[in-house]
Structure formats: structure tokens, C-alpha cells
Amino acid sequence: MNQLIEQVNADDMLRRFGAYYTTQIQIICGDDIYHFSINAGQVSEGDSNTLEEGFSLTGSNEVWDKYCADVPPPEHHEFAALFANGHISLKGDMYALQSNVMYVRRLLELWREHRRGKKRVGQPQAVQGRNRK
Amino acid sequence: MNAVFDDVIGRYVQLELNNETVRIYYEESGEGIPLLCLHTAGADGRQYREIIRNDSVTSRFRVIVPDMPWHGKSSPPVGWQAREYQLSTESYLKYILAFMNALDLDRPLVMGCSIGGRVVLHLALKHPDKVSGIIGLQSGLDAGADDYDPESLSHFNRHDVHAGYSAAGWMAALIAPQSPDDHRWETLWHYASGGPGVFKGDLYYYAYDGDLRNQALDIDTEKCPVYLLSGEYDWSAPASGAEEIAQMIPGAYFKKMTAMGHFPMSENPKKFLEYLSPVLEDYCNRIGA
Numbered sequence: 023m024n025q026l027i028e029q030v031n032a033d034d035m036l037r038r039f040g041a042y043y044t045t046q047i048q049i050i051c052g053d054d055i056y057h058f059s060i061n062a063g064q065v066s067e068g069d070s071n072t073l074e075e076g077f078s079l080t081g082s083n084e085v086w087d088k089y090c091a092d093v094p095p096p097e098h099h100e101f102a103a104l105f106a107n108g109h110i111s112l113k114g115d116m117y118a119l120q121s122n123v124m125y126v127r128r129l130l131e132l133w134r135e136h137r138r139g140k141k142r143v144g145q146p147q148a149v150q151g152r153n154r155k
Numbered sequence: 156m157n158a159v160f161d162d163v164i165g166r167y168v169q170l171e172l173n174n175e176t177v178r179i180y181y182e183e184s185g186e187g188i189p190l191l192c193l194h195t196a197g198a199d200g201r202q203y204r205e206i207i208r209n210d211s212v213t214s215r216f217r218v219i220v221p222d223m224p225w226h227g228k229s230s231p232p233v234g235w236q237a238r239e240y241q242l243s244t245e246s247y248l249k250y251i252l253a254f255m256n257a258l259d260l261d262r263p264l265v266m267g268c269s270i271g272g273r274v275v276l277h278l279a280l281k282h283p284d285k286v287s288g289i290i291g292l293q294s295g296l297d298a299g300a301d302d303y304d305p306e307s308l309s310h311f312n313r314h315d316v317h318a319g320y321s322a323a324g325w326m327a328a329l330i331a332p333q334s335p336d337d338h339r340w341e342t343l344w345h346y347a348s349g350g351p352g353v354f355k356g357d358l359y360y361y362a363y364d365g366d367l368r369n370q371a372l373d374i375d376t377e378k379c380p381v382y383l384l385s386g387e388y389d390w391s392a393p394a395s396g397a398e399e400i401a402q403m404i405p406g407a408y409f410k411k412m413t414a415m416g417h418f419p420m421s422e423n424p425k426k427f428l429e430y431l432s433p434v435l436e437d438y439c440n441r442i443g444a
Contacts, residue, residue: 039320094332096388102328107390120310123324 023056023067026136030058030065033132037063039125045118046076047126049133052083056133077114079130085109089130090137101130161208165228170253172224173246179254180228181221185213188287188444189263191255192220193271195293195418196242196361197311197322197354198345199227202268205424211432215439216264221254225353240356243364247274248281255285264438268292269392269417270361272383276400277365279374279381288380288438290431293389293417295396300366311355319347322354329417331388342421376406380441382434383407386415408434 030036040063048068049056057068060076081089081104088098097107102123104110112119119126163184170177182200184207192203200220207218222229225240251274255263265286267275272294279289310321323343330339346354374381383401385394394411401409412419412430419427438444 097390099332099388100328100330102325103390106328120321121316122320124320124327127324127327 026056026133027058027065027067029136030129030132033128035128036065036125036132039122039128040065043122043125045115045122046073047118047129048073048076048078049086049130050078050080051086058129073114075115076118077112077116079105079110079112081110086137090134090141092138101127162213163207168254168257170250170257172250172253175232177224177232177250178230179221179224181219181254181258182207183217183219184208185216185218187215187217188439188442189260190216190218191251191260191263191265192218192420193251193265193267193274194220194223194226195269195271196357197226197326197349198342198418198421199223199229199349201227201345202342202418202421204341204421206420206428206431209424209428211428212435215435215444219258219260219263224250225350225356231350240350240352242270242357242360244274244277244360247360247365248277251278252282252285262287264288264290266290266292268420270357270365272392272397273361273365273367276367276372276374279379280370280372283375283379286379287442288382290382290384290434291397291400292384292419293386293392293397294383294400295392296367296400297365298362298391300363300368303363305355305359308355308358311358312352318351318354319349322346322349326417329389329391330422331386331414331416333414334416334422338422338424342418345421372400372403374404374407376404380438381407382438383409384412384419384430384434385409386412386417386419388414388416391417408437410434 043063044061046068047058055071059066059068088095089104097103105112163182165182168179170179194200194202199222203220206212207220212218225231265275265278272291275289275291278286310316311318323346326346327343381404383397385397387394398409401407410430416422
């Protein structure tokens, strides 16, 4: 997660879209939780599994695997395609998403690149239980 | 540094629509059969930027690309600040016919994408004598009119959300992953630079008023060839919907475009031309051009 946070904070696109963005975003992938705490665009790892603000995006491992495929199939190639087609669910503050879709899209893209990289080097996949990543 | 000029020429024409004067911007290039190109909701004619300057098209066609009223460089009517824009089937057709009449376009071939892909069907159904053929890109009979809820689109027109960023963020999800990044971001820029409330206003036609499900698709393809091209990554107007339309119109042509999304002419023009070229060839053969 630390490496991912570093990548996120170094990303030009996120810096542009996130300069005024303060919220929390969780990506829930099977039993794994990726918790991003965003403060005026500066991202750190959230310190609990509970969201105090913002929203979570929840999907099965199978769905996120399709999103993370080198060539994702139709309806799975973008987070908004997953959401609009009911493959992932949103809990929390919809406005926090709608107010900065470009940011959320890019954050998910970086998370995808990170997850693809982990798969390529053969790191273990999700294990049982709620795992903060 | 060498400056490179396109052959494309831009002009304005003023039209009287609904007792109002609107100033329409359009571009054109090429000579031959008039090919009128209609852009998607919330965008403008820049979506056809590569088609209008492609020699294989402009050597046989006079390509004409207008920006709809309220879109691109076309002005909204006077008093826009105190009214909500809403596109209806009637107002959409009225604008297209007025534009065709102003430019004296005699039975053009009309190509449209998304809302344009729907309205070409309306054109062929209601005004078959005005067109010589239609090409529907990402056509669909409907877009969920039964569940239409304008409130669910509020993020495209509220003061505390940047409607341009919002539109671009959502439309990114309709572009195929294989499309080149430069064209992806150009396509999204068009959405990011739209006028406030315009995209939402167009969606009134797309998602509600332009519903064609209960209408017989009685189009004589001997007189008006119908071509339908749809990208496989478009979940808003899926290819299966266009295929269904083709099955309802005897003689209609349908092709699913692989590795393509909702904006074929803009997100991946080079690949789109591979699909468009045989269509234009067939059309020319059919009209004896």
C-alpha cells in the first residue's frame, strides 16, 4: 500500500484534479480493503476500516480481476462502466463521487496498474478475512 | 516552424428556429455527394475532425459538420441565462431540416452518432424524401426511458459540480481501452468544454423524448439505405441494440466494431475509417455515383 500511496501522490493528473478534493475512498475487493484518505489532494492510507466520510466501491475479486485484465472486457474497462452496469456497488456519499469523477477514475486507474504489477511478479492474492492493504 | 493548414473551412449561418435567431457554426471540406455529420450529446463537430480532413472521404463527399445550437461555436438563443435547455425530437429535427435547407443540401447522406444515431432514424422515418441514406453510429431505439429521472443527471448541471469534468469523467467509461490516448483525451476535452446544462438537456432527447420503441421502423432501404455501425465497448447504446434495429428494417446493414466505444469517429478515427469506407463504397455503388 505504501508504494501505491507514493505513486498516487506523484501522479500529475491526480494533482491537477485533486487540488481541492478532500474525502475518503475505499476500494473493497473481495476481502481486501484499500483505504485512501485524501486531504486537499494529498493522499495517505486511511487508518481504519470504517469510513467517516466519502464512499466505498465494492466488487468481487472476479469483477476487479476483469477490470485489471490487460485488455478488460466490455462493461469492465472503466470504474464508471462497472458502476453503471451494476458490477460494483457504492456505499456512502454519492456527491463525493459525483463532485470529482475525473479524480476517482484516475485513482482507480493507478490502483489497477498497481494490482497488475503485483500479479505479474506473482505476489499472493487476497487471503481470507478483512485485510487492510 | 512550418505551419500546416487543413482544407477545412468554417462558417456561420443564422437560422430562424422557433421564432428565434440562432447562429450556427459549421465546417465543410471536399466535393461531391453531401455528407452531413451529426455529433453526440454534449459535444460538437470537432468529433469529426479526422473524417472531414481524410482524403478518401473528401475526394467523393462534401463533408459538412455543424455544431448544434448551444454547442461548440454555435450560440445559444438570446436569454439563455434564464432558461433551461432541453432537446426534443421536434426541435432536433427542426434544426437539422432548417440547416439542410439553408445550405441547399439536396438529399444528403446523413451520419450521426449517439443522439445523432437516433435522429437519423427519425429523419428517415418522418422525412424520407429529404435524405438519400443514413449512417447510424451507436444507434439505439431507446436509452432507458422507463427509468428516466432527470434528478439522476443533476451532476451535469449544478453549481457545486464542474459539469464539464463530470461529463468527461462519465464519458471516459464509454471509450474503448484500445483507443489511442491522444484521441481519448481530445474526445473528453470536448465534453469538458461544453456549456452548462447542455449535455443534460440533450439527454432529455436521448433518454426520454426520442424513444423509438413503439414506432414501426418503416424505412424503404431501396430508396434510403440504412447503415448501422456500433462499438463493442459501448454499454449506453450497445451494439445489440443496433443489431436489433437492423433486424427490424429489411435491407439494413449492421456491423459491430470491435475495440471501439461510443465515439468511433473521435476516439479512434483511423480504425473507424476501416469500418466506414466499405459503407461509403456501398452507398456510392447503390446510388450509381
